[in-house]
Ligand SMILES: Nc1ncnc2c1ncn2[C@@H]1O[C@H](COP(=O)(O)OP(=O)(O)OP(=O)(O)O)[C@@H](O)[C@H]1O
C-alpha cells in the first residue's frame with residue numbers, strides 16, 4: 150500500500166472509532182455539564198448497551214454473520230435494534246440516576262462520583278456473572294459490500310456507522326439548541342439556581358440528560374459490536390476511558406467539543422496503531438489527556454475560564 | 459389595597475446560621491415595596507424564600523391568599539412570581555432571545571407570548587436590537603434590561619428584584635428605576651431589595667428596613683426619608699458616593 154492509501158485507510162478506520170467515541174463522550178459531557186459529575190457508570194452502560202443490541206438482533210433471528218440482509222429489511226432490522234438499544238440503555242441510565250445518584254444530590258464532595266464507580270462495577274459483574282467471561286460473536290446482518298479506494302477499503306459497515314452517528318449527533322444538537330427541554334438543559338448547565346427560578350424542574354432536566362447520554366452510549370455499544378463483530382463484559386473500560394479523554398479534550402460539558410474530541414481520539418488511535426504501534430495506543434491517548442489537563446484544562450472548545458455565574 | 463404577598467413570622471436558617479428572624483412583610487397589590495439594609499442582613503435570603511430556593515424553618519409565606527412556603531419554585535413561578543436576580547444572572551451563553559424565552563418557561567407558547575415580547579421591546583428598544591447576541595457579552599445595563607424583560611415574560615403578578623441598581627452607572631440606574639416605575643404604573647406589584655436607599659425610596663411606596671435579619675423599621679417611603687436614623691445610616695452615606 151502506498152503511504153497515501155494507508156493514510157486514507159486509517160482515516161476511514163479512525164472516523165469509525167471516532168464516531169463511537171463521540172457518541173460515548175456525549176454522555177459524559179451532558180451529565181458533567183449539568184451536575185459537574187464524572188459519571189463512571191457510563192463506561193458500563195455502554196457495555197450493557199452493546200449486549201442489549203446483541204440480544205435484540207438475536208431476537209430478530211440474526212445469529213452471528215450467517216444471516217445476511219439487504220434493502221428495506223436490513224434498514225428495518227437496524228432501526229429496530231438501534232431504537233430498542235437506545236431506549237433500554239437510556240432507561241438504565243435513568244434507573245441509575247434515580248436509585249443511586251438522586252439520594253446523594255445534596256451531598257458535597259466526591260460521594261456521587263465514587264458511587265458511579267461502584268455502579269459501574271455492579272453492571273460489570275452482573276454481565277460477567279450472567280453471560281460469562283468469554284467474548285460473544287456479535288450478530289451482524291450486513292452484506293459484505295465494500296468499495297476499493299486505491300488500496301484502501303471502505304466497507305458498508307463503516308458507512309452505516311457514520312450515518313447512524315451523524316444522524317444521532319445532529320438530532321442531539323437540534324434537541325439541545327432548539328427544543329424547550331434542550332434550552333432548559335443549557336440554562337441549567339449555565340446557572341442551575343437561576344434556571345430553577347425560571348420554573349425549570351431541575352430533577353427532570355437531570356433525568357433527561359442521563360436518558361440521552363445513556364441512550365447514545367447504548368448506540369455506541371451497538372456500533373462497537375457491529376464494527377468489531379464481538380462484544381464482552383470487558384469492553385467498557387478501554388472504550389470508556391478513551392471516550393472520557395475525548396470529552397476532556399473537546400472541553401467537558403461542551404457538546405460540539407465531545408464530538409470533535411471523539412473524532413480526534415479515533416484518528417489518533419488508528420494512525421498511532423498504523424504508524425507507531427498498537428501497543429502504544431493507550432500511552433499516546435492518555436498522554437494527550439495529561440497534556441490537555443496540564444496545558445488547556447478547559448479543552449479545545451471549552452471556555453478558557455469556566456464561569457458559572 | 460388587597461394584599462398580594464405576606465411573610466408571617468418567617469425564620470430561615472442556613473445550617474446553624476439564623477438569617478431571617480421572625481420577619482413580617484405585607485405587600486399590597488400594585489405597590490412598589492422596597493427592602494433596605496446593609497450587607498449580609500438577609501435581603502437576598504428574603505428573595506430566595508419567596509422563590510422557594512430557601513425554605514423557612516418556621517412561619518408562613520402567603521401569596522394571593524395561599525400558603526406557598528412548601529411549594530416548589532416552579533409552582534410559585536406558575537402562580538405568578540418572577541425574579542430579577544442579584545447580579546442579573548442571565549444565562550451567559552444563551553442569546554438575549556433565549557433568555558427571554560426562559561423567562562416564559564412555565565407558560566404555553568401562544569399569541570400572548572408574542573404580545574409580551576412586544577411589550578418588552580417597547581420598554582427596552584435596546585433589547586430588540588440585541589436579540590441574537592450572546593447575553594454574556596452585553597453591558598451591565600443591557601443585562602439588567604434583559605433581566606427585567608425576562609421576568610416580565612413570565613407574565614407575573616409580582617416581580618421580586620434583588621438590587622437592580624447594583625454595578626450600574628448612575629445614568630443606567632436612573633433609567634432602570636424609571637422603567638420599574640413604568641412597569642408599576644401598568645399594574646405590576648414590585649418587591650425590591652436595594653442598598654441604594656436614596657433611589658429606592660424615591661420610587662417606592664413603602665419600605666422595610668432589615669438589620670441582621672430583623673425588621674427594625676417600616677413605613678411609607680416619605681416617612682422613612684424623613685427618619686433621622688435612615689438619613690444617617692443609608693441616605694447620607696449614599697449621597698456622598
Ligand atoms: N447558601 C448559603 N449558605 C450559607 N450561608 C449563606 C448562604 N447564603 C447566604 N448565606 C449567609 O446568610 C447571610 C445573609 O445573606 P444574604 O445573601 O441574604 O445577604 P444580603 O442581605 O443579600 O447581603 P448583600 O447586600 O451582600 O447582598 C450572610 O451572612 C450570608 O453569608
Ligand SMILES: [Mg+2]
Pocket residue numbers: 501502503544620
Ligand atoms: Mg444580596
